[in-house]
Amino acid sequence: VSTKPNLAPPSGSRDFLPEEVAERQRVLAIVRATFARHGFQPMDTPAFERVETLTGKYGEEGEKLIFKILKRGEQAATGEADLALRYDLTVPGMRMIAANRHKLPRVFKRYAMGPVWRADRPGKGRFREFWQCDVDILGAASHLADVEVLLALAGVLDAVDFPGFEIRLNSRKVLAGMMTRYGVPAERAGAVVIAIDKLDKIGMAKLGEELDAIGLPPGVATALHRDLGAADLPDLLAERLAADPVGAAGIAEVRAIVAATQPVLPRGAVRFEPLLARGLDYYTGAIFEFFALDLRAAIAGGGRYDGLNAMFAGKPEPVCGGSLGLERILMVLAERAKTEAEPPLVYVTVWDQDGRADALSLVQDLRRGGVMAEVDLTGGALGRQLQAAHDRKARFALIRGPDERAKDLVQLKDLVSGEQRAVARDAVVSAAMRG
């Protein structure tokens, strides 16, 4: 009894048909060119890392989502894993940069593009295999580096003509200052920040409940809840945090980045969003999110994570970076227009068995001339071959029977207009290219 094999790709992963590959390649080429134009240099790491390279970096929730690879050979039976698929491009990138630090300039701008894997519950725009496109700057503490990251990411969205988005900016220092000024005990600060980060989704009423549940000193939850709902929260915070050195530094940082970015940003606005927290533990300064207005979701995010590289390198260095979520961007672009897989320009028919060598010679001459061309492999009658040429959306079909061969001619049939004309055999490449 043979069971019917499951032909679908594994849950959360996808197959891509030619037109889908074409659209991905088109957008990836734009991302690559934009990152390069901004002075970033490409780096690649393997799909898998040693398990210990990835563990202890993403927090408990993140770590559960790592795909682990069984040991091979006799050790497979132990059920142990020694390798894991990369969860993002940041941690492998830090490992690689640490290994090659001496070969790289003091200020180093890298980009990385590739698939990452997370055993997340699949959903709309959320996959288990998905692409990230990252830029990172190592060795620059100046807020100009944060600005450069924002400009590179915004440059991509501009180049692909992505519809409405805004850049939401905050600093971990603003959040730290808030915790101090509102009297949140250090051991409760994490829980409060997580609750605040969710305000967008849960609303003010639910936020109040969550703050109450954390168990803060009397009055703290109430004061936070009152102020977080204020319409002029950015100004209110700027005033409140002026007396806290960390908080004040955060406010200054955010203002400097907004001021520097806004005049040179191709499109989109930068907005101070004091409630933005970003999940990952490792951020230390400015954090940001590119928020797509129609999609109501983030399409890019990042921030400054000074010292993260010290996990791998002896010496902590300033680092900042950001990541574009390619899948969501493609999802939005797909709603607008389809990229067609490039059709062949010329379809060379085969007159009969004896005409095969001649047809091959024709198709190869076209290809050598840079023309996308294919030769009929259906082996059917001429009418059927022309139908196959139509199905392939070819612009021209070439026909060459004994008469044409005797006269050194080729029939060039325009498959759009239906017109057909004879051209000299040795002029066929230029005739096809002229159209």
Place this chain on the structure above:
Amino acid sequence: VSTKPNLAPPSGSRDFLPEEVAERQRVLAIVRATFARHGFQPMDTPAFERVETLTGKYGEEGEKLIFKILKRGEQAATGEADLALRYDLTVPGMRMIAANRHKLPRVFKRYAMGPVWRADRPGKGRFREFWQCDVDILGAASHLADVEVLLALAGVLDAVDFPGFEIRLNSRKVLAGMMTRYGVPAERAGAVVIAIDKLDKIGMAKLGEELDAIGLPPGVATALHRDLGAADLPDLLAERLAADPVGAAGIAEVRAIVAATQPVLPRGAVRFEPLLARGLDYYTGAIFEFFALDLRAAIAGGGRYDGLNAMFAGKPEPVCGGSLGLERILMVLAERAKTEAEPPLVYVTVWDQDGRADALSLVQDLRRGGVMAEVDLTGGALGRQLQAAHDRKARFALIRGPDERAKDLVQLKDLVSGEQRAVARDAVVSAAMRG
């Protein structure tokens, strides 16, 4: 006690520095364009497949090399695997084509490019993560399809200007005919073919021993050993196999492909090589190998594997295809010349804190004009910034102090000649592009 982390990529995998990524991207772009010019359309499948999609396809030796992925969550403790990294692009491609057969034309030419993973012992030019570039033609039984596969692969080697190679061609039918004509029992044929396939490496004396060890009827090993060493083996076999229908069909197939390919091949010769067997079980007709003469190794291989798609689809169809080994090709090309990571054309210096906004505006104007440009992030004195510009191999540095700002000028410093001249601020993009 903190132990020093291991910074190397996992055994058999590699990190790629900017100039290495640039070279890989350059060659991959050529492969993609060449396959497209030959009328092949791109398809992509995920990095992993369900374990059962891959098992039972590659033979015992191959199957041992598959990287398997542990189940997640609570099931991780079972030590069981449900997913596996793809071992090649062929089997996942057949699964995907079967799932989408109704959307594809009857004769379908696909290409696929991407990494595959094998837990092989790493060695020179042999990795555990490596790229393959495949072309396959589904639905065409004609030898023209085999020829088209050869032409597409040869087209890539021609386009990258790969040095000397030859195409070794055989047919599984020739091997089958040999087994019949020399009286090899069916149950011993596999062992004999494997021994013959190794002749290149082991030599005639050792081949004799191997044939003797297989346990063939009296005289069979001796006859095989004598004829396989003949200088005119192709002619000798053509004569010997004439009386065997399968063998004769194989000889005719090989001859037809040589005759059709040779006149239109951009470079390289096609040679009938009756000892070529190719490891994989699934080949049914023509098989081939692109052999690099300097490297003494195969850089591409493939053949006809009619019916392999029936593993996934209900109905067997004619299929043929081939695969380029990107890593070996890159290894050979790397010995010849290095691709430089593209340096930024313009490095914009920052005069002082007050000059930052101005510098950002300059660098963004350049990028919008299509110029690869970066702004100084070292924050050092001008001399140090110019040194950084040199280190990045920039062609020009831009300098703009208070004087230049007052006069709406920019100093354009040629970092090759050392010359410096003032240009109007709004002419800076064209000045940089003119050089």
